[in-house]
Amino acid sequence: MTPNSAMQPNHRLTHHLLLILLGLMLLASLIHWGLRAQVQERVEQKLYDQSVTLLRQLNQQLQTDLKEVRSDLLYLTDQARQNGLTQPQPSDQAIARTSIAFKAFSKYKRRYDQVRFLDAEGMERVRVNANQGQPTIVPTDQLQSKAHRYYFTETIGLPSGAIYTSPFDLNVEHGEVELPLKPMLRLASPVSDAQSNKRGIVILNYLGRHLLNDFLALTRDYPGRTYLLNSEGRYLLSPNKLQEWNFMFPDSPQVGFAQDHPLIWSQITQRGIASSRTAEGRFVHLRMRLPNSQSSLSSGCQNCEFVLILQIPESLLETQIDQEMAHQYPLLGLFFLILGAVLIFLTFNREKRRLSELQIQHLNQEIADERDLFIGGPTVVIHWRNEFGWPIDYISSNVEPLLGYTAEEFQSGELSLSSIVAPSYLQQLIQENEAAQTDSRSWFERKPYQLVSADGRRLWIQDTTSVIRDSAGHITHFYAYISDISPLKQAEEKLQRSHHYIQNVVDTIADPTLVINIDTYRLEIANSAARQTYCGGASIDAEMTCHRLSHKREVPCSGEHDPCPIELIRKTKAPARVIHKHFDSHGKVIYAEVSATPIFDDTGERVVQIIESHRDITHHVEMEQQLTQLAATDRLTQVFNRMKFDDELVEQIEWAKQQQSALGLIMFDIDHFKRINDNHGHDVGDRVLQEAVAVVQKRIRKSDVLARWGGEEFMIITPLADLAVVETVAEDLRKAIAQHQFPQVGRITASFGASMLHPDDDARALIKRVDQALYRSKREGRNRTTVSP
Template sequence: MKNGRLVRIYLLLIVVVCTFGGVLFWGIYQQTQNNVVNELKLESNNLINQLTKQLSLAFIEVHSDLLYIIEQKELRELAIANTKQSAVRNIQESWKSLALQRKRYDQIRFLDINGQEQVRINYHKGNPVVVNKKDLQSKKYRYYFTESINKLPGTIYSSPLDLNVEKQQIELPLKPTIRFASPVTDRNGNTIGAVILNYLAENILNKFRRISAGYSGDAILLNWQGYTLLSPESAQDWGFMFPDSPQTGINVEHTDVWKSIQKLHRGQKINTHGLYTFDSIHPSGELIDNFCASCLRVLLHVPKELIDARIWRQLANTVKFLGATLTVMLIVLAIAIWNREKQKVNEQQIQRLNKKISNEHELFLSGPSIIAKLRNELGWPVEFISTNVYELLGYETDNFTSGKLSFSNIIDPEYLQHFSQENVQADQDRVTEFKRSPYKIIDHSRQHKWVQDTTHIIRDELGRLTHFFVHISDITHLKQIEEQLTESHNYIQRVVDAIADPTLVIDINNHQLQLVNKSALNLYTNDKQLKKSMTCYRLSHKRNTPCSGKHDPCPIAEIQKTKKAVSVVHKHYDNEGRVMHVDVRATPIFDESGEHLVQIIESHRDITDTINMEKQLLHIAETDRLTQIYNRTKFDEELKNQIAWAGLTNNYFGLIMLDLDHFKKVNDNHGHDVGDRVLKTTVELLHKRIRKSDILARWGGEEFMIITPQIQQDDLLSMVESLRTAIEEIKHPKVGAVTASFGASMLTPNDNIKSLLKRVDMALYRSKNSGRNRCTIL
């Protein structure tokens, strides 16, 4: 072979592989991009559903309060001329109680039909007060009065979310407010005024911040004009309330997205600036239209830069793997081309051999056949037989027609009874023809040959069977091939049995096992042979349905999707019902065309010890070696989870930090062994005294932390005092009593890990500075 030709082939190979690599990388990039965008779409949809649900729930609570107020009997009789002053006081006290209980209404007012305030309650920083009659004002020309007084009874008007204005000045500190109003009617159904609730919207803004805190992008709350009410860029919030400040908003910076929001109200849009997910909500609960001045818009924006960064993070390892794979592919193909050139001469010999085999195959298919007519008598005498009987069996036709030989004389005695039974059965079934089972005949040289015949039944006028007309074909060659196939199958079985790992060959259409090795039989069953129609899931999982789901994926389903080998981890059961973790590696088997999947071959590797070791290592990583409770790393993880869970469910918890007083003296005076026993005894006591739901961890040295879910502050104080007393009463060997100082606090809505730990640490510090052996709750 010439070197120049080989170089040209190699250069062409490099170009092809590089082109293939580029196309493959582009496909992987597109798939990764689709996956990342779909993940972000799903995350955004889940978050926006949660945000709108929480906002709706908050507004429904306001609706409930408002409808309750307008149905008060004293209020509906307030327009009667002789209404007693006591009825007014009852209304005032009732509304003060409601304001104090709800803690979300800055003002509760009743305006009469002329817009004059008749009753007004100011929240006054948590101390509701009744406004004196002389300070009541006329709101006759305020938009919220004119809008609400003309609404139907029982309906609710809501104002846009904006900043509260007092005496034509924006109130400081800023007080975001929504005004909810509904008309009040007397007993005759006549409108006598309206009730106005000034809702402190900071409640929903805080909830909005808390729920969206972990979002990948930006969570933004807009008004109906597209200006920001709440966004990561807080300097731009409420800009529309200050005419002198720059007027920025989604309607200015992202006009195409704003048009989609106005048109669709809810949906998703992706463009060159990133992914936008939006939804709209009407505080009054009414349907949303294009002229809804009080509607709120929730917008989630994932910038294009963030999407690209996530895509390339996922592609980092793929690029390395693809480069290594293409390099290996190039080397393998180069070696294959070299071997191909060397084997050209051998290929010519193989072609000649294939042609010879093909000729023999055609000769076999067109082989000789014998036609004979037999009487239905003892021995089946032959009335006629074709002349080619001599070529096949070496007998002259005269030997049969003269009666010297009957057909039974040439049938192997081992098959005579079965031959006769098939004739009797055909007569009973009244068939006209049938295909007989293969049997052996004896030729003139006493050699045995395999034949198979098609037999036609001949009957007389009375329906009695008189003759058989048989067409006999020599299938000796087929039987030899069948024996070879059986031998090959047995050889394959022996090869598979030699594999140490349990190995299965599975039909993808019905999950039935086509082949299993002894290792699989011994592991999963007590049988010596595979039962008929046994399925893979019945053998290894002891179940009646195929594997499915995230934790038990079906390898067949995965291969049908990808047409590639897969590896999954399953939980199997051995022949004694013991659970074992198995690494299942499945490889596809295609038909001759290489396109259609027909079977898969699975190998099972027992990784139970590895799984158990991972669990042990995880236990070691998160457990304090001395006390066998959570260490600081695991505590940080649990605290983070508890804060996240509290943000979603509004179920707050308490955090306790305790420190053994003067513990250094115990180690200095009695040694670290004694100090270790004191720590263990203290931990045993704490375990007995705290609840099962509480989480105990060693913070460091002689400091411990306790997370107490779903507890009130009074119960938290009682629990801390109980623990302090119990620790003080222990008499440690050689040491005696050892006291402890405690600091504790309840999680607040605005807390994060840092702020909560700082407050608990400050509480512990106060306990120590106040003389130790005491508890402080902040």
Template sequence: MPPISFIEGFEKLRLLDAAIEQSHNSVVITDADLDAGPRIIYVNAGFERMTGYTREEALGQTPRMLQGPATSRAVLDRMRGALACGECFDGEAINYRKDGSWYYVRWHISPVHSQEDERRVTHFVSVQQDISEDRRRDDQLRLLSTALEVSADPVLITDPEGTITYVNAAFEDQTGYSRNEAQGQNPRILKSGQQDAAFYQELWATLKRGEAFRGEFVNRRRDGSLMHMEQSISPVTNAEGEVTHYVSIGKDVTDRVRMEEEIRRLAHTDWLTGLANRLSLGNTLESEMERSRRYGRPLSLIMFDIDHFKDFNDDYGHETGDEVLKRLAVTVREGLREADSLGRWGGEEFLVVVPETSGSGAEAMAEKLRKAVAAMETSCPISVTASFGVTEMRPGDTPKSLTRRVDEAMYQAKEAGRNRVVLL
């Protein structure tokens, strides 16, 4: 009967052989002849799966059978130097399969020393791991990271609680916050107060449904200035469906918003005086007439234009005439109440919508304005005066009938000698 120690040793060898054969990694054992070889004396099933070579094809060959054009010569030289010194070696390189396709491999090679002479190496054992998928994943992550960093649009990532974990360079440039200042903070640092609670309630309701939220944010930069951002915020989930992050990608549309606001302003503003234009003032008049009818409150109009304005242009030039119009607009605006609406009706004609005011009250206001105009200083060498017409809204009036009547009152003022007020 064999000794117990022999049986145990045999069982251990059997288990070790089974473990190596079933290993997912490639295991290669070579002799230690670095001059002629080393020659492969053993490969496991993992080697066959990884390389496409059968063990019969591999035995007696050298590991050079797996090398090719893209295999790093520097890595091979370091490996040969380590093995020549009887040292372990760890490294990564590109190997080639039997079919010519390549894969990334991570090596761990250990020398096996003689039992009689520990200085003498008898074999090398190489455990090889195919890391192609890891490298592809790493390359993809590096590519994505680079794309985020070079993107011209700001990117912000938070954890599920809304704490900022990442911002890119565009975020730093456009918000003024460095990534060190932003990381660990909440996106509330960008909140401007320009949007109400309902906006943010809709945002969170959308995200909690697992949907992406898209909207235009009015954010505040670090220096306090406002910026308009078109942002898309998406939840990122793990395999269990749990939200792990929120990713926000934005686009600065501040210039576009400013341009749209300027277009809207120009559509309702007189280009020369900066007052409301005829379209805008007509809309205001309709609204005030409707309000006057609804609440039974008085409403009056004042219309005026500059006396002998054509002579100003003919005698002193259009630049002087334009300067007089701008100065007139400023003078009259300073004499009005906040509720009153002043606009340029056309040419040298101006209209004032005077809510909550009777005809006699508007007449007194017009007289005050007339005196202010007569006293104002301009670059024109002669004094500037204006003729004023006043009327109060009557039952059945329309915007057209009301403006026609105040226009008639103004022309009566001109026919009566100009520089005066007529209530009609």
């Protein structure tokens, strides 16, 4: 009987079991796939229907809220007419009646921060402040002109009955966002007399928190994610609270839904409920137009839109599908468990007896075949009993050339296996036999051990041992074929001695030195300086790589700013030298000059190893960085000096032209600075410059660049800012300096000039235009801002 025929029943049983398993798996997969597809369709439709219903409710609620505000506004404009405010010169009694009516209205409604009437010149004639539920009428001497505010200029030009709606944003007081946050929506409508002459406007500051609370109340129980956006895709409400109102804070990341989900935003182009799908899930959205009394809205109403978005994340869909499927799994599992158990039981019983008989025949035949195969060859075949002393039943005759013993000496019982095993390895063999019994293994490979030959020599042996068991599973016999590996062990010992020699040599090198495998990046040798620097003198793990040792990370270095010398040598097969930032055993940064040299194989073609030497140049690098910082910084004010500013402006202009983005430049000069030096001394003048820089730095963005141009003149580069923003920044800075109290000097002023980068500008042209704008501010009386488009 051949080994193949002996193992055929076992293969057949395995084959049958695999067919049963594969059949059950295929059937289970088909049932599961079909059932899950049905559940997915049902769950997804349910979530979509829920989202559409909620969007309609939100749309209706928000429209209702805003229609009520519109109705209130039109009511107040009518009140202004009835109380006589449409007269060219309203009487004090008319103003008083209107003030009392506005106050009563504010107290009753409790959703407006301010209720105002402005005359045709933009002067406040009536203003009622909410005052936390206790409305107050603002005295006449505290009323202000709003003639230049955007909401007045936009509203006064509208026809009678039209409504201007401002952007929905946060309330700003004295140039800063009011805390706690106060969302605000301003609605205004013109007031005309009987001859349709404009006599002023009524404006309501609507507390947007009422609108937002209604939105949150309706979406509280929605399982997905909800977003409320303005017309530009900026977050008003978001699952991530850090994203809300970020467009109101220049230092915050200026991103919105349009940037986070550009594909979805591009599909929200028309009103009405629609849906889109991406890898993040399904988005159901509605673009909602604010109500207005005119069919054609004013210019202010490009912001009269909200975008409502409900997201059904893939994770939510999968969770609800899994919950639905969880109810089906027990029945499916029980069905397949019973079916599988019945099929396996029937198949196993049919093959069990035949398999047992064939296995015994196979083992006997295998012993005979291996004996015939190895007899006369270099490998010795041995068969012994698992009894005391390990008596040998059979050993091939080629044992004599190997160990000097005859086969008859073993088979007669004069020698046993335990009698020729070197004493120091006897316990190893006993433990390996016990492990085979415990693990129920049919064969195993032993660790190398030594046998004692007839002439007393110790030979290194490697063997593969098979196990024979009785019906109870106990080991009764072993058989193995053993080979002499003494030459291999001797070569291994020589290699270890050579390695120790090389290690001793590299340990004498003062700089950290490594020998690295080019394929795996693992360290093959590291000298004592490397161990001391990177491991605090501790030993290095055998699996340690060069990047884990020196860079303290799991991936190799790469790229222009962190070049890998190994990659350079792979390409050029020539020595390489780079500067790297390493970390010592305490995490301290070390700048190292890495010199790497390739080691080739015997052919001289393939690089197999790299020798790296790391020279510590931290002191030189830190000195260069300090010199660079000193060269770029104005010593008095600690901002960029003129030389650094010139370089930065050229780079910013080049970048703006490449990106086709806006770039502004502001120049300002401290007015009458020479008088400060003459009257108070240069020390005080220096402190004024330092204080002025501090005032400016608190009010510009992190992306803006402030530099001292010379003397009391300063420059500010404002990337990604249009003309309106640049003018606002310059004017805010001018006011901040004028309002600041400077020690020993008091209040001072500054003149500002600003301009934008033109397509054909270079740095000189832009600076010249800004300088001319500053000159006009000086010429026209100082303490003013001039903007050159």
